[in-house]
Amino acid sequence: MFRVRGVANLNLDTKGRMSFPSRFRDRLMSFCDGEVVVTADPERCLLVYPLPEWEEIEDKLMALPSLNAHARSLQRVYLGHATEAQLDGSGRILLPPPLREFAGLDKRVVLVGQGKRFELWDENAWNEQFDHWLSAAADKEGMPEELQQLSL
Secondary structure, three states, X not given: OOOEEEEEEEEEOOOOEEEOOHHHHHHHHHHHOOEEEEEEEOOOEEEEEEHXXXXXXXXXXXXXXXXXXXXXXXXXXXXXXXXXXXOOOOOEEEOOHHHHHHHOOOOEEEEEEEEOOEEEEEHHHHHHHHHHHHHHHHOOOOOOHHHHOOOO
16 A cells, blocks of 8 residues: 655756655555656646556546546546656656746755655745645635544
8 A cells, every 4th residue: 555645845957856755655656666657737736646546547547438528628637647757767757848837946846744645845835835825724614524524
Protein backbone atom coordinates (compact mmCIF):
# COMPACT_ATOMS: atom_id res chain seq x y z
CA MET A 1 0.00 0.00 0.00
CA PHE A 2 1.26 3.46 -0.89
CA ARG A 3 0.65 6.39 1.44
CA VAL A 4 2.39 9.75 1.62
CA ARG A 5 1.83 12.77 3.82
CA GLY A 6 3.57 16.00 4.63
CA VAL A 7 4.74 19.15 2.89
CA ALA A 8 8.14 19.84 1.34
CA ASN A 9 9.36 23.15 -0.07
CA LEU A 10 11.58 22.45 -3.07
CA ASN A 11 13.36 24.09 -5.99
CA LEU A 12 13.11 23.17 -9.64
CA ASP A 13 16.43 23.19 -11.46
CA THR A 14 16.98 25.14 -14.68
CA LYS A 15 15.88 22.12 -16.77
CA GLY A 16 12.56 21.81 -14.90
CA ARG A 17 13.55 18.80 -12.80
CA MET A 18 12.27 18.25 -9.30
CA SER A 19 14.07 16.13 -6.75
CA PHE A 20 11.87 14.13 -4.39
CA PRO A 21 12.85 14.28 -0.72
CA SER A 22 14.42 10.98 0.38
CA ARG A 23 11.42 10.00 2.55
CA PHE A 24 9.20 10.09 -0.57
CA ARG A 25 11.84 8.81 -2.97
CA ASP A 26 12.35 5.62 -0.97
CA ARG A 27 8.59 4.89 -0.97
CA LEU A 28 8.30 5.55 -4.70
CA MET A 29 11.23 3.30 -5.50
CA SER A 30 9.93 0.40 -3.40
CA PHE A 31 6.30 0.76 -4.54
CA CYS A 32 6.65 1.41 -8.26
CA ASP A 33 10.36 1.44 -9.16
CA GLY A 34 10.14 5.21 -9.45
CA GLU A 35 7.57 5.20 -12.26
CA VAL A 36 5.09 8.06 -11.85
CA VAL A 37 2.46 9.91 -13.85
CA VAL A 38 2.18 13.69 -13.71
CA THR A 39 -1.03 15.39 -14.80
CA ALA A 40 -2.87 18.70 -14.59
CA ASP A 41 -5.48 19.48 -11.95
CA PRO A 42 -8.25 22.08 -12.44
CA GLU A 43 -6.99 23.97 -9.36
CA ARG A 44 -3.82 24.85 -11.34
CA CYS A 45 -1.48 22.47 -9.59
CA LEU A 46 0.01 19.20 -10.81
CA LEU A 47 -0.86 15.77 -9.51
CA VAL A 48 1.87 13.14 -9.25
CA TYR A 49 0.75 9.53 -8.93
CA PRO A 50 2.79 6.35 -8.59
CA LEU A 51 2.05 4.46 -11.82
CA PRO A 52 -0.07 1.68 -10.19
CA GLU A 53 -2.25 4.25 -8.39
CA TRP A 54 -2.63 6.27 -11.60
CA GLU A 55 -3.73 3.23 -13.57
CA GLU A 56 -6.67 2.76 -11.18
CA ILE A 57 -7.71 6.40 -11.65
CA GLU A 58 -7.23 6.13 -15.41
CA ASP A 59 -9.49 3.06 -15.58
CA LYS A 60 -12.23 4.94 -13.70
CA LEU A 61 -11.94 7.98 -15.95
CA MET A 62 -12.05 5.89 -19.12
CA ALA A 63 -15.16 4.09 -17.85
CA LEU A 64 -17.12 7.36 -17.64
CA PRO A 65 -19.84 7.83 -20.28
CA SER A 66 -18.29 9.46 -23.33
CA LEU A 67 -21.52 11.32 -24.22
CA ASN A 68 -21.49 13.17 -20.89
CA ALA A 69 -19.90 16.61 -21.38
CA HIS A 70 -18.65 16.82 -17.77
CA ALA A 71 -17.04 13.38 -18.05
CA ARG A 72 -15.32 14.39 -21.29
CA SER A 73 -14.01 17.55 -19.64
CA LEU A 74 -12.50 15.54 -16.81
CA GLN A 75 -10.97 13.08 -19.28
CA ARG A 76 -9.45 15.92 -21.30
CA VAL A 77 -7.88 17.49 -18.23
CA TYR A 78 -6.62 14.41 -16.41
CA LEU A 79 -6.01 11.90 -19.21
CA GLY A 80 -5.08 14.42 -21.86
CA HIS A 81 -2.28 15.89 -19.77
CA ALA A 82 -1.04 12.67 -18.16
CA THR A 83 2.67 12.21 -18.71
CA GLU A 84 4.79 9.31 -17.52
CA ALA A 85 8.06 10.08 -15.76
CA GLN A 86 10.82 7.98 -14.22
CA LEU A 87 12.86 8.95 -11.19
CA ASP A 88 16.49 9.21 -12.25
CA GLY A 89 19.45 8.06 -10.17
CA SER A 90 19.27 11.27 -8.12
CA GLY A 91 15.54 10.89 -7.39
CA ARG A 92 14.48 13.59 -9.85
CA ILE A 93 11.73 13.76 -12.44
CA LEU A 94 11.58 16.07 -15.41
CA LEU A 95 8.38 18.11 -15.46
CA PRO A 96 7.33 18.79 -19.06
CA PRO A 97 7.24 22.50 -20.02
CA PRO A 98 3.47 22.51 -20.84
CA LEU A 99 2.64 21.14 -17.38
CA ARG A 100 5.04 23.57 -15.66
CA GLU A 101 3.43 26.43 -17.57
CA PHE A 102 -0.11 25.22 -16.74
CA ALA A 103 0.65 25.19 -12.99
CA GLY A 104 2.79 28.35 -13.07
CA LEU A 105 5.84 26.48 -11.77
CA ASP A 106 9.08 28.38 -12.03
CA LYS A 107 11.63 27.88 -9.26
CA ARG A 108 10.06 27.52 -5.81
CA VAL A 109 7.48 24.73 -5.49
CA VAL A 110 5.61 22.90 -2.74
CA LEU A 111 5.17 19.12 -2.83
CA VAL A 112 2.24 17.94 -0.71
CA GLY A 113 1.65 14.29 0.18
CA GLN A 114 -2.05 13.50 -0.22
CA GLY A 115 -2.30 9.82 0.63
CA LYS A 116 -2.08 7.99 -2.70
CA ARG A 117 -0.70 10.95 -4.64
CA PHE A 118 1.21 14.21 -4.43
CA GLU A 119 0.12 17.70 -5.32
CA LEU A 120 2.77 20.02 -6.75
CA TRP A 121 2.12 23.74 -6.36
CA ASP A 122 3.86 26.98 -7.16
CA GLU A 123 4.98 28.19 -3.73
CA ASN A 124 3.13 31.54 -3.93
CA ALA A 125 -0.07 29.89 -5.18
CA TRP A 126 0.16 27.31 -2.38
CA ASN A 127 0.53 30.00 0.30
CA GLU A 128 -2.45 31.96 -1.04
CA GLN A 129 -4.64 28.87 -1.31
CA PHE A 130 -3.61 27.59 2.10
CA ASP A 131 -4.87 30.76 3.79
CA HIS A 132 -8.16 30.34 1.92
CA TRP A 133 -8.43 26.67 2.97
CA LEU A 134 -7.76 27.54 6.61
CA SER A 135 -10.62 30.05 6.56
CA ALA A 136 -12.94 27.57 4.85
CA ALA A 137 -12.05 24.82 7.35
CA ALA A 138 -12.93 27.10 10.27
CA ASP A 139 -16.32 28.02 8.74
CA LYS A 140 -18.93 25.54 10.01
CA GLU A 141 -21.72 27.04 7.88
CA GLY A 142 -22.71 24.70 5.07
CA MET A 143 -20.38 21.93 6.21
CA PRO A 144 -21.65 18.47 5.15
CA GLU A 145 -22.97 16.28 7.96
CA GLU A 146 -20.21 13.70 7.35
CA LEU A 147 -17.58 16.31 8.13
CA GLN A 148 -19.41 17.63 11.17
CA GLN A 149 -19.31 14.13 12.62
CA LEU A 150 -15.59 13.69 11.92
CA SER A 151 -13.42 13.53 14.99
CA LEU A 152 -9.73 14.37 14.60
